[in-house]
Amino acid sequence: MKYPHLFEPLAIGSAVFRNRIFSSPQGYYNVAKDNLPSLDEVAYYERKARGGFASVTVGDCIVEDETGTHYPFLLRLEDRSTLPGLAAIASGVTRHGAVASAELNHAGMYARFVKYPDGSVYGADSMKNAAASTVLGGNLYGPVYIENGKYGEVLEMPEEMILRIIDKFGKAAAWAKSAGFGMVTVHGGHGWLLSQFMSPTVNTRKDRWGGSFENCMRLPLAVIESIRKNVGKNFPIEYRFSGSEASATGYDIDYGVKFAQAIDGKVDIIHVSAGDHEDDHSIVITHPSMFMEDGINVKYAAEIKKHVKTPVATVGALTDPEMMEDIIASGRADIVELGRQSLADPDLPTKARTGREDDINKCLRCNTCLEHTGSIRSLRCATNPEIGFERDAKIPRPITERKRVLVAGGGIGGMQAAITAAERGHEVILCEKSDKLGGVLRCEQDVPFKKRLHEYLDRQARRIAKAPIDLRLNTEVTPELARSLNADVIFAALGAVPSIPPIAGINGANVTEATALYAAPETAGANVAVIGGGLVGIELAIYLRTLGKTVTIIEQLPTLVSDDAGMHLLAHDELLRQPDITIHRGTSVTEITPSGVTCRNDGGEFKIPADTVVIAAGQSPRRTEAIALHNCAPEFYQIGDCVTPHRIITATSQAWTIARDV
Ligand SMILES: Cc1cc2nc3c(=O)[nH]c(=O)nc-3n(C[C@H](O)[C@H](O)[C@H](O)COP(=O)(O)O)c2cc1C
The missing domain is CATH 3.20.20.70 (Aldolase class I)
Incomplete structure (x- = not known):
């Protein structure tokens, strides 16, 4: 034991x-x-x-x-x-x-x-309208009276209520x-x-x-x-x-x-x-x-x-x-x-x-x-x-006909689709254009707080290695290849590529892109400007700070993704409130120069000095390449980021669900 x-x-x-x-x-x-x-x-x-x-x-x-x-x-x-x-x-x-x-x-x-018209008392419909609901409903009670409690006035709980x-x-x-x-x-x-x-x-x-x-x-x-x-x-x-x-x-x-x-x-x-x-x-x-x-x-x-x-x-x-x-x-x-x-x-x-x-x-x-x-x-x-x-998961899905399933793309969705289809007994060919499984998120493999993500990708890769899946690395699925493989089913799980905004100076030698910098953080200078305050930009800034860099995040919208707090985003908030991270919200970058970026917001134009400028402006789905495969097999499914770049859960959920149905 x-x-x-x-x-x-x-x-x-x-x-x-x-x-x-x-x-x-x-x-x-x-x-x-x-x-x-x-x-x-x-x-x-x-x-x-x-x-x-x-x-x-x-x-x-x-x-x-x-x-x-x-x-x-x-x-x-x-x-x-x-x-x-x-x-x-x-x-x-x-x-x-x-x-x-x-x-x-x-x-x-x-x-x-809230109190419904029939007199029944029930929970507020959303956390956000909680204060309003206390107006609709009864009183809040706590140990002591609080005039302005988080959700309205709190009355001291009387002894009989206790x-x-x-x-x-x-x-x-x-x-x-x-x-x-x-x-x-x-x-x-x-x-x-x-x-x-x-x-x-x-x-x-x-x-x-x-x-x-x-x-x-x-x-x-x-x-x-x-x-x-x-x-x-x-x-x-x-x-x-x-x-x-x-x-x-x-x-x-x-x-x-x-x-x-x-x-x-x-x-x-x-x-x-x-x-x-x-x-x-x-x-x-x-x-x-x-x-x-x-x-x-x-x-x-x-x-x-x-x-x-x-x-x-x-x-x-x-x-x-x-x-x-x-x-x-x-x-x-x-x-x-x-x-x-x-x-x-x-x-x-x-x-x-x-x-x-x-x-x-x-x-x-x-x-x-x-x-x-x-x-x-x-x-x-x-x-x-x-x-x-x-x-649903408990119900076995035996296959009535063994199909030849081609999965194009070995990222999160592709790996899950291949595993699920193979577990059900289909013949699966999984093609990945790079030399390893895991997709774009592999670039974060050395980031300490992404350790578990990396382990998850490794586990999926191990499941694939153990399954009867014909894995073909360094293989890009073109329509010609797809047709030649005579598949009954194609999963297009081609992922996305970084979006590069049309900013003057974007091709400068000091400009890189988030996934590239994650993979080679040693190339960053001491002062880094991150263009984009989405999840990728924020987490990159947190990572760069742990490497001793001073980081400025520039976000066009008035809020960062973390301003709309969820639990994960609350964790960011704390880490972003550090002296060596500066954030400019509601700010556009108008030009990138060898010495940094020129920005504009309501206060006018200003410059931020930076040795390295990183683009973290989102992902563009590889839709054209995915759609090009649509008539290469009788059944065709697009999953994950090549439809719309989204979270891990979207890719795993689509892949598992559809692969249980084919
Ligand atoms: C989805 C979810 C629902 C939870 N609901 C409750 C709950 O109803 N009551 C409670 O005492 N804790 C609740 N918790 C807190 C957990 O019991 C646990 O204390 C917390 O998640 C930390 O443990 P972990 O790191 O293993 O997730 C919930 C946690 C999660 C993730």
């Missing part, structure tokens, strides 16, 4: 955890208005249990609708009609040998809701237990109600529910007691909280230790997360960004573990089974919990246990998953196209 500590079962009360790898709480954000979870939701959680996780937690089950919900379409445990749906999730997880847990939450002053909510936590736990859940997870972290009350800076109430440490502890302890009364002695209670809020205004690890000591022995697992989701700096710590090291938050669990007897769980940026084994073997935690990694590869536990670590699809920490919970309220993963489509 390569990971003896990681796979040592753990018995707690009535539950037996088959190993130490838990799927951390993840909410499902499209529960229908009738409060019934969809079959997709059941399949999502069940998939993790099937992959070998010891416990799977359904995130964000709200204990009181009227005051506690922060998002539309969350599971509301007060509603007794949830039973069939909850039971379906619980049994979906349990029948695969995992423990199902329900995370109990109340949003407190960050609740957002007592009612304590009771609701208990009842919700009993409800989850009766639906077949084997554990409950109390959400006491990340800024929600219980952490608002435990926080010494937020909870300055003058009555017995706030002020002193003892008073700040009163609500969390009362909630634990209420749950215990409702679920009995042997039913495991996991308590999740932030070991440190890791922000200028939040509490630190010393306070986290004190809190853990106060709940020690009263709960069965102390689950140590970090950060506060209402703080832009700190939310990036709750969900560590790709710019942070693996296991960055383990230190908080490790410190707490020194001071308590209750088993401790750690979470955050865990991907590598060896690191997980080491965390447990070294006594820094008893359990590891995986969030985003459980989407990237729900089979991680089984793969680690059976010596297939090489085949683990490691999370890029690109936050595509979180972004989709906000935009389409469904979970997706950039590199695992099955997420969101677990029910």
Whole structure:
């Protein structure tokens, strides 16, 4: 057994955890208005249990609708009609040998809701109109009165409401237990109600529910007691909280230790997360960004573990089974919990246990998953196209006729199409015009924060090498070649080329293009001007800064891509606010000269000195070349950037979906 500590079962009360790898709480954000979870939701959680996780937690089950919900379409445990749906999730997880847990939450002053004309209270339709919705709906309640809270006025929660909510936590736990859940997870972290009350800076109430440490502890302890009364002695209670809020205004690890000591022995697992989701700096710590090291938050669990007897769980940026084994073997935690990694590869536990670590699809920490919970309220993963489509993925697609499939282009989409078509038994020829697989993103292979991307491309290349795929490198697919190969199906996955704007001086010796500079960063001078503030330009600037360069980003639009904050983009914000990075928004480059660039914005014309000028002005799809292949085979599909340059998820998802259909 390569990971003896990681796979040592753990018995707690009535539950037996088959190993130490838990799927951390993840909410499902499209529960229908009738409060019934969809079959997709059941399949999502069940998939993790099937992959070998010891416990799977359904995130964000709200204990009181009227005051506690922060998002539309969350599971509301007060509603007794949830039973069939909850039971379906619980049994979906349990029948695969995992423990199902329900995370109990109340949003407190960050609740957002609307009142429908029929009088029912429901979550606001979008985070952005949250303030308006508080006008439409009822009041917001937190530990103390705040005139201008983030989502409007916050009223001090009256004692009778506190007592009612304590009771609701208990009842919700009993409800989850009766639906077949084997554990409950109390959400006491990340800024929600219980952490608002435990926080010494937020909870300055003058009555017995706030002020002193003892008073700040009163609500969390009362909630634990209420749950215990409702679920009995042997039913495991996991308590999740932030070991440190890791922000200028939040509490630190010393306070986290004190809190853990106060709940020690009263709960069965102390689950140590970090950060506060209402703080832009700190939310990036709750969900560590790709710019942070693996296991960055383990230190908080490790410190707490020194001071308590209750088993401790750690979470955050865990991907590598060896690191997980080491965390447990070294006594820094008893359990590891995986969030985003459980989407990237729900089979991680089984793969680690059976010596297939090489085949683990490691999370890029690109936050595509979180972004989709906000935009389409469904979970997706950039590199695992099955997420969101677990029910579809489970249905085998045997082929009725073995086809000859030609895939033109060995980038992200092409590789996925070849793998999926070959797995189904088609004869696949994959042609790539360069000498390696991976496409344009290979240029970032030495960038430390793109390490996982590079590993993902390597894994796809390994899958291709192992599959019966006829791989032809250094082979450009022309219509002549395509016709001569007599394919039944052609996938055009030809990618895109950098867009070069028509600026005077663009052909100067000091001008290069982003992918070229990524591949040869040593060619950059000390001062670099980056034309274009999209994702590519921004990340290039961050990379160049780590190499000691001074960088100026010039963006034509009034905002950078990161100004429209998503979680990944919040991580950029922090890194861009450095003295050696200057940003000019709403600014055009009118000329490139040997000494730099001439720019124009509302303030007039000005010059920026630069040794190197980099073009990061987007990509142009190779549409003409792709369309030229359309009549070279009976079936023809265009996928990925050669249709419209987009994100990784677009290419993987199209490739997987279409290759499952051919
Ligand atoms: C899609 C998604 C949904 C999440 N939903 C919840 C939730 O409902 N409740 C919660 O406590 N944490 C939630 N989290 C946070 C995770 O449980 C975890 O703490 C965080 O992602 C850091 O772990 P990771 O680096 O392994 O992803 C969510 C995370 C993701 C990625």
